[in-house]
Amino acid sequence: MSQAQTNKTRKTRSVFARLASGIRRPASIHDFHGGIHPPEMKHLSNGTPIVPGPLPQQLVLPLNMHIGAPAKPLVAPGDKVLKGQMIAEPIGAVSAAIHAPTSGTVSAIGPRPIQHPSGMDAVCIVIDTDGEDQWVEHQGIADYTEKSPAELVDLIRHAGIAGMGGAGFPTSIKVNLGDHQRVEQLLINAVECEPYITADDRLMRERAEQIVTGIHILQYLLNPRRTLIGIEDNKPEAISAIKRACKGCDIEVRVVPTKYPSGGEKQLIQLLTGKEVASGQLPAQVGVVCQNVGTAYAIKRAVCDGEPLVSRVTTLTGDGVSQPGNYEVLLGTPVRDLLAHGNLAGLDIGRLVMGGPMMGFTLHNPGVPVVKTTNCIIAASPEELPEPPPEQPCIRCGSCAEVCPANLLPQQLYWHAKNDDLEKAQHHNLMDCIECGACAYVCPSHIPLVQYYRYAKGEVRQQAADQVKADKARQRFEARQARIEQEQAEKEARRQARLEANRKKKEAGPAAASTVDVAALKQASLDASKAYKAAVKAAKAAEAEGADNLAELKAEVDRLKAVADKAKAAVRDAKDGAPVAAAPAEDAVAKLKKQVGDASSAYKAAVKAAKAAEAEGADNVAELKAQADTLKANADALKAELREAKTNAPAAAAPVAQADPVAELKKQVGDASSAYKAAVKAARQADEDGADNAADLRAEADRLKAVADQLKADLRDAKANAPASPAPTSPSTATAEEQPDPVAALKKQVGDASLAYKAAVKAAKQADEDGADNAADLHSEVARLKAIADQLKAELRDAKAAAPPTPKAAPAATATTDSPAVSEEQAPQSLSEVDPEQAAKRQKRLKGLKTAYNMAHKQYKEAHAAYERAERNETANADELQAMQVKIDKLKAKADNARDALDALVEEAKADIRAHTGKDLKTLKLEAARAESALADKQQELEQQRSSASEDTLEALSSELQALESETQIARKALKQAVEEQGLAE
Amino acid sequence: MSLITSTSPHATVKNNTGAFMRQVIYATLPGLAVLTWQFGWGSVINVLWAVIVALVSEALFLKARGRNIAFYLKDYSAVVTAVLLGLALPPTAPWWLTLIGVSFAIIVAKQLYGGLGMNPFNPAMVGYVLLLISFPVAMTQWLSPGEPLSFVQSWQLFTGQLPVDGLSGATPLDTFRTAHSAGAVSESELASHGILHGQFAGLGWEWVNLAFLLGGLYLISRKIITWHIPLGFLAGLGLPALLAWLIDPVRFADPLFQLFSGGAMLGAFFIATDPVSAATSRMGRLIYALLIGLLIWVIRSFGGYPDAVAFSVLLLNLSAPFIDYYTQPRTYGHKSSNRGVS
């Protein structure tokens, strides 16, 4: 069907829909595709009012009850806490605070079982309650309109409010959209479409007024054009209560027909507004914000009563509890205690579900706590929710497609997911599946479809991540290549300048030294700005291409700009300094101004980047924001400095200036070392938690240490200088005094920088080994540090050359630098003889075999597990067990066969490599490794010689180093190519 | 407390594939009854014998493949195949004809492809076509409608004790074709064939088709099938028939005659709707069925066989994956649907 036709049918359909809705439904309720009507089971729990839950002996509060960064504990074991006291604060943009749900003593902070599909433990704060339930002092806001929206957002963030409907997204983010985003509709989700759950129903019946106040606060924050509440028509009491509470205000109550999953965010948007949220986008992008009624209620409590989120209404239901109903449960209450409270009269429980029966998760351990998103606990007898019947073959009946709210073809998705054909699955829009479970609900063959989709989605995500990693590696390699070339050019330019300078110096005698310097500096400045411009161009090109490493490039640009500016400033200094050498203070002011400008533009760029990233829903938003914050801090610091410098400048009296730096340095040293200590502590903590970013933190700590060390050194220097230079106003003495000093300082800096570099290298390696996410970041940090170290080294060399009129520097530069142009084609050439067709074929076969093996292995494992389960529970008789055993054996044989075939193919590929390169894979690997270690050795040697050896030796060494580097590259490339061509990528 | 851990959803519908299939079997009963009323006990005997053959062949093959026999027999898919094939065979069919057709359908067309859900072709139709090609005479010996045989006669036909020749009569579709190939060009000539003129379509067969239509509507009402395939099928057959008949009412049969003759209704509601071998999306199914209907009309009107349900269904089974690739529905949040292979 063509596009035009599709549109036409859609239009006709909507005409019909409108006609139909004119008859059956209240105006402007749209419909969505599919949906199911499972037995509602709400009568079990909706007849009785909300009652307080138990006050258990212990509360377990996971630090990540919400989506985003886990909160940071503010208490330590042994601390006394009061009800409502903040015990963990939000860190990063996407986070929410946690409060003590009752008074008591913190007894532990550590891993505890929580509700997680993988059965993983997570860090929790454990509170031993004291039974007093004593509130911390708190106060509500009588008139919230007196507060600015920003203040209220902050209040919500610190009240720990996160979406109570199920996802747990921090509410402060959703209500803080920024000015550029107009909210057309604010939707309040009161649909509660999952069977069994009645928490929102009861809440609306009993606390409609408070909910409406909460909605008013949301309106104040978001300023939407319209506010709609969507409620399913199976809750007439709730509807009338809300309607009564809304009387006379601009909130419209919309009754939607009972159908699962009308409460899904996307489905509700479609129901109430007719809009569709484009695939991969957020509702805010179509001008809609959805909030759960429970969230609105929590907001009211936080704002008007000053009570943070410490409890929630949870439905306890199922025929395994004798008193089903809704309980106002303290967060962190173990499910076991709640069950006991529901008077579990020894009833048999077959399945414990947290959440609804359609999308909830089974609990493996009744000790897990109720969290902010826990709207329901179902304790069902084995009869009520029995073990799923055995899976039958898919008969492609299409029932699943009839009910899919995303209008997918679940049967096709299942087919492709089962065959591990991710490409086809994605072609059928696998990623748009909302995992609502409607398809699995209706499937007559009882296929656990959602499980297949989760598996396939995980695989797709994994693949995407791998792809990104590979791309980053490639880009890094290319960037590095470019940088090396550029550095080469810069070095060459400097060398030329130096030569020139020395020659002229010799010719003109010492008198003309300063002018010569100016010329050389001019040259350097020119080079620098050239490099800068090239980089800008590159960055723009990259931006046009939407390259990933944009940020890196931008950083590079900034760096070059700084270099260029410095060079320019140096030229200016030199010019000014040569004739008069008068106003260094003013100069410093100018420089500072410049720096301030740069810093604030960097900050702005970072903010922009962060926003863009946020719009794209990128993961690293928090990181970017943090970066922006540091940049802002930088800019502010510089501004302050500038202010200070300005005040100092006119009264540039020597003694003041002299005394000040020392004091300031002292202070800085103090700050730096305390920062370092904090970082160390954080790193240790992170290590204990097994956090991902431990490596990161350690590197940060190292860096801070380097900074602190340097500052200390500076301080020492300054102290040494202070008494010795009583008359810095005199230019001649100043130069005399300062001449030897910069060299020493630079040496020191070089040392520090290489230290930092090495630490970073180590951290990066560690991260690599751990397979940490931030390895790429660390690598780029390493590269940056290396660049800094190199630059400093070059400066040192320059300074050395410049300081005493040394005669030996110039002629010594022998022609050794030209050698590194080793032909890169050498090694890979031999590989080009591989028959590409055959290789491709083999690659394909390899892939197929791998999939076959994976599937077979998986099936084998599943079968085995099923067997064990059956055996344990004695649900199967001997014959069936026997049959299962046979099946298991067969699957195992299948998997083994596949593996054998795979191994054979790999061997074959290896043999091919041997045939074509004359070397086998191992040799290639060894060669690469050897080259790399030789390179490292050389680097070390160079490092050691740097301070002692003459410049000749240094030059010779560095050219050797380059040769080695290119050799390493060739070896690596050969290895990579061989591996890739044979499809052996590991 | 040993808790079940499983992925969501935790509740599912109570029915299962076996129940699905049983509904299909129940829905064929009116048709079977009318066949018996019109032609005698032949069809009932065929169906029962076919079911026995199907269950035995399926069981044997499952055993050979080392599967759990009871579990797979309970999905009733073999029974459905047998019932449909039994209904499609002429009531004069001897026992060996059914035996060959049904065992081939189950073993070759279904189990060799990997069992239920894996077969690209409708097994019943594969069996039917095999018989039609191998034993064309035995497969076209129907009886005159309205003159039902006694149970004894039917049984003797089944066991081969009674020769068919004296009893067999042509079907309306046969008659129409033969009349035309003999050069009948006038209305009066056609009028002389009484079998072509029942109440509203071919004699006797109109009631058979009406019964299958009723059974099919029951399936739709029970949501066992959707309306897409039957409607597409009947439109694909009926619309060209209407057009051609308006142009030349002598050369072409009228649409009601087409829709209520031969295997039209059985095909539309029971055979083309076999989900395993049909296209899968709604739009795909509509197109799939339209083409089956059209093909039937073309073969009936211009081809060498009087009826063509089996051939048309098999041809479209072959194209179903292709149709699927081009008829994905538009997913929520997407501007247009995805097309092509991937």
Ligand code: SF4
């Ligand atoms: S409902 Fe189940 S059996 Fe039917 S097509 Fe979907 S997955 Fe296959």
Ligand code: SF4
């Ligand atoms: S789980 Fe996914 S495929 Fe199944 S009905 Fe829901 S959205 Fe559709």
